[in-house]
Amino acid sequence: xxxxxxxxxxxSTLHLGLRSVVGNSPADLINDLIxxxxxxxxxxINGVLASDGNSAMxxxxxxxxxxxxxxxxxxxxxxxxxxxxxxxxxxxTVSRKHASIEKNGDSFTFxxxxxxxxxxxxxxxxxxxxLVSGDEIQIGKFHLLFIGSKLVxxx
Numbered sequence: 001x002x003x004x005x006x007x008x009x010x011x012s013t014l015h016l017g018l019r020s021v022v023g024n025s026p027a028d029l030i031n032d033l034i035x036x037x038x039x040x041x042x043x044x045i046n047g048v049l050a051s052d053g054n055s056a057m058x059x060x061x062x063x064x065x066x067x068x069x070x071x072x073x074x075x076x077x078x079x080x081x082x083x084x085x086x087x088x089x090x091x092x093t094v095s096r097k098h099a100s101i102e103k104n105g106d107s108f109t110f111x112x113x114x115x116x117x118x119x120x121x122x123x124x125x126x127x128x129x130x131l132v133s134g135d136e137i138q139i140g141k142f143h144l145l146f147i148g149s150k151l152v153x154x155x
Contacts, residue, residue, distance in 0.1 A: 029136055053149035057069055058072060064142070076102040078100050079099045093140025120138040120139075123136075133146065
């Protein structure tokens with residue numbers, strides 16, 4: 001019997017379904033988050049919203065790591081199941097190198113890295129999208145809320 005290739009990754013495509021977005025706009029998601037946040041979280045969120053736009057934050061608001069928050073700087077972040085990822089999402093529904101968020105001029109851009117299960121922003125399948133504050137990113141079972149300066153990405 002042949003020995004299995006230890007370097008191969010066994011995954012399959014899963015249909016996770018989509019849920020309705022809270023409220024009618026990205027601002028509704030942030031207001032809902034602030035309404036349920038602790039005083040410390042509220043202070044951090046308001047600080048990012050009032051910032052100069054050189055950094056942003058990703059807040060996990062659904063999934064196993066609910067409440068975790070990650071700073072997104074001008075260097076950007078990587079998102080995936082690999083422990084080397086800036087935002088480590090430990091679940092089989094997430095590819096090892098799933099996506100990234102990069103600073104692009106005066107905005108932040110979400111980029112899917114060719115993941116098996118894909119990525120969604122505000123329930124729309126995307127490979128690349130400029131983010132605005134309040135955008136909800138779904139990667140596997142995780143729902144992340146992007147929070148940037150009110151000035152960043154908003155027209």
